[in-house]
Amino acid sequence: MITLQKAMRLGIAPEILDDNEHTQKIYIRKDCSPETISDVRRLYGDIEISNPLSNDEFDQVVQRIFKKNSLVNKDEILSLEKIIPINEAKETLLSKTSIESNDDDAPAIQLLNSVIAQALAKNASDIHFEPNDETLDIKMRIDGNIVNLLSLQLDIAPRIISRIKILGKINISERRLPQDGRVSFTMGNQVIDVRISTLPTGSGERLVLRLLGKQNQVIELQKLNMPHEIFKSFQEDINKPYGLILVTGPTGSGKTTTLYSAINDISNLGLNIMTIEDPIEIRFPGISQTQVNTKLGLSFAEGLKAILRQDPDVIMIGEIRDKETASVALRASMTGHLVLSTLHTNTSLGAIGRLKDLGIDPYLISSSLNSVIAQRLLRKYCINCKDSSIKSGSQTSHKIIKFPGCSNCDQTGFQGRVPIFDYLKIDNKLRSKISNDEFLNNNLNPKKNLLEIEAEKLVANNIIPKFEAVRMSLSSDEK
Secondary structure, three states, X not given: OOOHHHHHHHOEEEEEXXXXXXXXXXXXXXXXXXXXXXXXXXXXXXXXXXXXXXXXXXXXXXXXXXXXXXXXXXXXXXXXXXXXXXXXXXXXXXXXXXXXXXXXXXXXXXXXHHHHHHHHHOOOOEEEEEEOOOEEEEEEEEOOEEEEEEEEEHHHHHHHHHHHHHHOOOOOOOOOOOEEEEEEEEEOOEEEEEEEEEEEEOOEEEEEEEEEEXXXXXXXXXXXXXXXXXXXXXXXXXXXXXXXXXXXXXOOOOHHHHHHHHHHHHOOOOOOEEEEEOOOOOOOOOXXXXXXXXXXXXXXXXXXXXXXXXXXXXXXXXXXXXXHHHHHHHHHHHOOOXXXXXXXXXXXXXXXXXXXXXXXXXXHHHHHEXXXXXXXXXXXXXXHHHHHHHHHOOOOOOOXXXXXXOHHHOOOOEEEEEEEEEEEEOOHHHHHHHXXXXXXXXXXXXXXXXXXXXXXXXXXXXXXXXXXXXXXXHOOOOO
């Protein structure tokens, strides 16, 4: 029996005649090697072999054959127990072509496993597979920055891309439209979710893998390094019986982590806490968590409507993306529910403008919104080579520009990120201004927000480089 993975790699697909696995016909792709065809004839005997098919024709045939035999829908959990070096996996991938190669040791699988394992070891959040004119570049996002990992020959790209799409149960014959999928794998005792996103480009399909650990530890609220005043105000707000609390910032700024920490802080108060997320990143025992499924019509808005019929006390919404979700969330907060969610804005004050842009009436915003937190994650100097440089006298504690790097930080001079926060408390005075559409007055929009002030303090204390503070400042669009 030819497996789906092997069929895509070698360009052959057997048509099954009956339940006894009698093969009727072998379909071949135009790039199928003569050696593979010879192996087919030797293994299958005198059997009909199709004319060479184009890539699209072959993919359609494969999709039909393996879906019919329920092989494409089989759940698969990768194991990362036996990892070989990436360069070795690359060379194996280039050399393996035999139809009789062991599929458990398939080179594409080995390379993918090695890439994922290395990404996890470096605490990467995403893996990028980017086809260019001549190469397939594999990159990682570490501490918010893109780092090159490996470049492969472009002709290898279809094998890698197809392998990932198969694992994510994504239509392998569809290359014209974006698609999403997911797969899980194990590493030791940990189960990792991988969210897969495809995007067609001029050079081929681009894939991004988001790594989500099911067993990630929730950071305690007091360990988020919030300024004391912000921490106290935020803790008071999440203990209120109703109202809306928003956490804002660009993608990758730690918004979801803050929400999980808030939920964890109030989870032992005898409350019915329910969430609607996309995806569920951390499992909470005793908390009802619902996964968005747009293919089945379960959006944030529809999930939220259903949750409201489940007698909740606290509702966490992964993200407010549209008017319907925002409207339901705000009305829920007015009817005796505490609602927590995220919003993509650059400043705390910008959340009010964003809600208005979604079509929410100012009176509804002023009546429902309790507070807004804006946050960022900024790369910080590697403490190991920073301390070594200062002790050796090679750097002065007042004029640190760049550190040499060490094995702990992969010679970059940076390791980890530090959060900064801004907090907007919606008091009676501000509620009145929101209702009267006056919330963007100059006295409410200072030249420097608290995020910029906190970033400058970190620069002065040699915790982050100046360019991190400048980059964060330039991202503010509500000036």
